[in-house]
Amino acid sequence: MTVTSQTQQRAVAALKERLPVDRVLTAGPEYTAGTALWNGAVTFRPAILLRCTSTAEVQTGVRTAREFGLPLSVRGGGHDWAGRALSDQGLTLDLTPMSSVHVDVGARRATVAGGARTNHVLAAADPYGMVAATGTVGTVGMAGLTLGGGYGPLGGRFGLAADNLAGAEVVLADGSVVWADAEHEPDLFWALRGGGGNFGVVTSMEIRLHTVPAVVTGMVLYPLRQAPKVFARLGALLADCPDELTVQTGIINGPDGAPMAMLWPTWSGEPAVGTDPSGPVQRLTRLGTPAVAEFETGSFATAIAARDTMFPNGRHVSLRTRSLPRHTPEVVDALVQGAKTMTSPLSAFSVHHFHGAAARVPWEETAFALRKPHMMAEVLAVWTPETDGGRHTAWADAASAALEPHAFAGGYANLLGPDATDQIPHVFGGNTARLLAVKDTVDPDGVFRGIPLPMAEPRALSHR
Template sequence: MPHTPGDARSLADAHRALRTAVPDRQVHSSGPGYADGVALWNGAVNHRPALVLTCTTTDDVVLGVRTAREFGLPLSVRSRGHDWAGRALADGGLTLDVRPLSGVRVDPATRTAEVGGGASANHLLAAAGEHGFVGATGTIGTVGVAGLTLGGGYGPLAGRIGLAADNLLAAEVVTADGSVVRTDARHDPDLLWALRGGGGNFGVVTSMTVRLHAVPAVVTGLVLYPWHQAGQVLARVREAQHEAPDDLTIQTGVIAAPDGSPALLVLPTWSGDVVTGEDPSGPVMALTRLGDPLLAQLDTVPHATALAGRDAMFPDGRHVTIRTRSVPALDEAVADVVERFGGRLPTPQSGISLHHFHGAAARVAAADTAFSLRRPHLMAEILGIGEDTGGWADAASAALAEHAFPGGYANLLGPDATDQIPHVHGDNLPRLRRVKAAVDPDGVFAATPLPMS
C-alpha cells in the first residue's frame, strides 16, 4: 500500500527510537550530516526526508526498515545518488544512506567480488584491477554498482560480458519485514531473478556477489565529428554497429563541441586483444575515418582509468531531466530525430547518447532475467541539463517513440513516463509481480517503475 509522510508525533517517536539504537552521528534531521545525505547528482530534486539514517552495517539497515514500518514512514534507500528522478529520498519519511557499505572483496580464485550496496563503479574496478580483473559497470565511475545492476546495467563491455545484471550471482537483501535474506541460484532463486533487472523494488541490497572478467586494458576514447557531417557519420556508425564483434561496443550521440556548437560523438570501447584494437586497419581505428574528425583521441588504458576519466563530465548539483527510448537500430528515421534535436541542444551541457546493446547481452534469453529486452538495440538517453530543458527532452522522446520498442530502460524512466512504464518488463511482469507480492506485499520499496495492477 502507498505510504504517506509521517505525522509529527510518529516522526519524533521514530527519531527517538533510532537515536536510542545507534550513535547520534548516524541519525540526521538537520545540519551538515543531513545536507550531505540529501545531496544528489541531480540538483533539481527537492524531495526532503524527515530523517536520514547513515547505515554502516546490515544491522543498521534492518533497524531502519523496521523503524519505518513501526512508525508508518515512507522509506527509501540512498546509495551514490545518481537516480535523476530523486527516488533515493523519501519525501517526509526515512532515507537509509548506505554509502558507508562500500567495501569490495575480490576472490581471484573464483573470479568474483563481494560488493557493498554503497559501492561505486570506481570502488569495484579499483579492487578488481589489483588482480587483473574488471566488473560490469556503466559508463561513469561514480555511479553505484547496486542501483545500476538492479535496473539492468548497460555498459561499454556489455557486448563481451553482458549487462551488470547478467553478472549478479548472489545478494544479501534486507526485506520489507526486516529479515536478512541471502539469495543465489540455489537459495530463493526467484528473488535473484527479480534482482537481475527488476530494480530495487524487493528490499535493500546490502551486498552482492558479482562475476569478474580478465580484461587487462581497453582501447577507448572519443571521436568528434563536425555537425555538418552528422548524417554521413550516423549512417556509417549504423554499419559499424551492425558488424561489430562482441569485443567492440560503439556508443554514439550528440554533445557540444568546445565552441558550443553541436558535434557528433563516437565513443568506442574495445575489450579484446589490444593489438587488434590498436591496428590502424582494425574495426576500432576505422571509427576515426567515418568523416573528417574535429578530434580523435583513442588510447589503451585500464577500464578503471577510462571510467574515472569521464566523471568530470557529469558533476553533481546541476539540474537534470532525462528521457529514454529503446530503438531497434540507428536507421534513417532514428538518425533524423538525432539530427533534428541534436542540432538544437537547449544548453551546452545537454546531449543525446545512444548506448549500444549487442553481443553477449543480446544472447541471454528474455525470460532468464527480469530485464527482458534482449534483442540488439540502442538505448537512447536524452539529457536535458540546466533549467527549462524538459520541453526539449520531452519533444525528442516523443519523436523517437514511433520508432521505439514499447517500454524503456527502468533506471532512466521517471514516474511520469506512463506510456512506457507498463511495458518495461514485457512478458516478465507477471512473475515480477508474484515475487513482489511474496517479499513486499505492502509496497514498502518503490525504486524503479514496477506496475502492480
C-alpha cells in the same frame, strides 16, 4: 502518505535508542551531504537520514520505518535523476558508509557492499588485471546500476551488470535477511536482475569479474552535418561488430560549442587489435572527416574514473529514455533536429549500444526483458541552477516524443521517471506477471519503490 511531525519525532527517538545517535541525522552538515544528489534539481528531503554501517542497522531502519508508518527509500550512489534515493519527509537509509569491496582472485568474484560505487569496484579489481561489467560513469552506485540492468562499455563481451550478479544479501520488508542466488530464493534472484530496488535492500552483492588488463577507448567527433552519413556507415559496421567492441554514440557540444556527432568506443580484446589501423576501432575514424579522434590504451578503471568530470554533482537534470532498434535515417533525423533545438549547451543525446553477450541471454532468464540488439537513448536536459528549467524540460519532452514512433514499446526502467506512463507498462514485457508475483510475495505492502513497476500484464515487447 502524510506523516505528522509528532510521528517523525517518535521515530527519531526510537532510532536513537536502538542505534548510536550519530547514525540518526535530521539536520546539520552530514545530513546536508547525505541528501545531496547528482541531480541538483531534486528538492526531496527526508525527515530522517539513517547512515547505515551494517546489515543489522539496515534491518533496524526498515523495521522502524514500518513501525511508525514512514515512507522508506535507499540511497546508494545517489545518481537516480528522479530523486528516488530520498524519501520526502520519510526515512532514507544511507548506505554510502557501506562501500567495501573484497576481491577473490581465484574465484574471479568480488563481494561488494551495498553503498559501493563503480569506482570502488574497479579500483579493487584493477591491481589484478580484472574488471567488472559496469556503466559509463564511476560515481554511480554499483548496486542500483546492477539491479536495474546496467548498460555499459563491456556489455558486448560480458553482458549487463545484472547478468554478472552471482548473489545478493537482501533485507526484506519485514526486516529479515535472506541470501538470494541461483539455488537460494531463486525467484527473488531472478527479479533482482533487472527489476530494480523494489524487493528489499541489497546490503551486499557477489559479482563476477573478468580478466581485462587493458582497454582501448577514446572519442571521435564529427561535425553535425556529417551525422546522417556517419551513423549510416556506423550501422553497417555495428551489424558485424565483435563482442569486444561496444560503441556508445550520441550528440554533444564539441570543443567549439557546436553540436557534434559522437562515437565513444571501448575495445576490451587484445590491445594490438584495438590500435591496429585496419582494426574495428580505427575504422570509426573513417566514417567521415572527424574533427576529433583521440584514443588511449590503459586500464578500464582509469578510463571510467576519467569520465566522472563530465558528469559533476549539482547540475539540474531532466532525463528521458527510448529504446531504438538501430540508427535508422528517421532516428538520426530526430537526433539531429533535437541537437539543433537544444536549449542548453550542457544537454546531450547519449545512445548506448546493446549487442553481443547481453543480447544472447534469453529474455525470460532475468527480469530485464529487452534482449534484442538495440540502442538505448538517453535524452539529457542539463542546465545550471540559475537558468529556467521549464524550457529545458520541454526540450527533453519534445526530443523524446520525436523518437517515440521509431522506438520499442517501453524503455530502460533504471532511467524512466514516474511520469512515463506510456512506457512503464511495457518495460518488462512477458516477464511482468512473474515480476509482480515476486513483488507480492516479498513486499506485499509496497514498502520498496525503486524503479517503476507496471501494474498489469502488457502486450509482448515488439517494435511498433
